[in-house]
Amino acid sequence: MDDKSTSDLFSCPSLKELLIKKCYWKNLNLVSISAxxxxxxxxxxGPARGRAVSNVCRVQIKGVNLKLFVYTGRLLNEYSFFGSSTKHARFYFHHIDDAGLDLVVKHEYNLLNGLSNVHRLAFSDGFLKDLACKGELLDRLPTFPNVTRLSVRRVISLNCRVLQMIFEKSPHLDRISFKRGPRMKISEVLDDLHSCYLARLKTIRIHTFHASVEDFFILGLLLKNCVVLKQISLRFTHDEMEIEDLERLRTLPRSSKGCGVTLFFSDNRVMEL
Incomplete structure (x- = not known):
């Protein structure tokens, strides 16, 4: 495939949905997606291991009606958005701490800048690990003035510095979803800044709740620090919960008096607490 055929392929005036899978863009300097x-x-x-860092292709995306952008992989190529109205962006980056990390982090910042007007943002722990390895660049994170919903894939610590910065840069963020549940050692103390940003949250979803000692510790922290919380949803990993655990859920102190707790069981039953 050459530059001309690539341009013809991605300039279809009627194209509404596009899936690009395991495409390496070898021997191409520039790809323009303009639909x-x-x-x-x-x-x-495709797989990132073994790819030469020097083989970088610039991918320009011009989609004035684009609503959803999803990227999975390792950002060795450079993606730029022009005139994008994207509302929902998901990044599932593969973290590999090798010689290509500097380039990958540079491309991640560039991608975030191009999508800073999104309303919903989702990312994996690989993204957080990449940025954490280059902590000196955190101040370069763009502001996300429209983001109201954040979804985190995999496990993440509530004291994560990168998560704190995203809260700081998202002034209207009030809803967060943890796909694997937030984590923090019982011996840890929640950072004051994190307590401040958690205070804005109105809705929390935890998709993996085991009713372990650590799970109850985390839940107690959230209910204590989220002072305007309206709803917290927990997806339990089994069909039944011990009576003692159910009673503990009901009696956990809540700073927000109007906060509801919804428990989803693995057999699709729902219980309001």
Missing amino acids: PKLKKLIILD
């Missing part, structure tokens, strides 16, 4: 009706763009990159 005025494109609403959904999903890019699933």
Whole structure:
């Protein structure tokens, strides 16, 4: 495939959805995706190990009607957005601490800048690990003025510095979803800044709740520090919960008096506490 055929392929005036899977863009310097009706763009990159860092392709995305952008892989190529109205962005980056990390982090910052007007943002722990390795660059994170919903894939510590910065840069963020549940050692103390940002949250979803000692510790911290919380949803990993654990859930202190707790069981039953 050459530059001309690539340009013809990605300039379809009627294209609304596009999936690009395991495409390496070898021997290409520039790819332009320009489809005025494109609403959904999903890019699933191939394996990153063994790829030469020097083989970088610039991918320009011009989608004025783009609503959803999903990227999975390792950002060895450089992606730029022009005139994007994307509302929902998901990044599932593969973290590999090797010679290519500097380039990958540079591309991640560039991608975030191009999508800073999104309303919903989702990312994996690989993204957090990448940025944490280059902590000196955290101040370069863009502001996300429209983000109201955040979803975190995998396990993340509530004291994560990168998570704190994203809260700081997202003034209207009031809803967060943890796909694998937040984590923190019982011996740890919640950072004051994290307590401040948690105080803005109105809705929390925890998709993996085991009713362990650590789970109850985390839940207690959230209910204590989220002073305007309206709803917290927990997805329990089994069909039944011990009576003692149910009673403990009901009696956990809540700083927000109007906060509701909803428990989802693995057999799809729902219980309001």
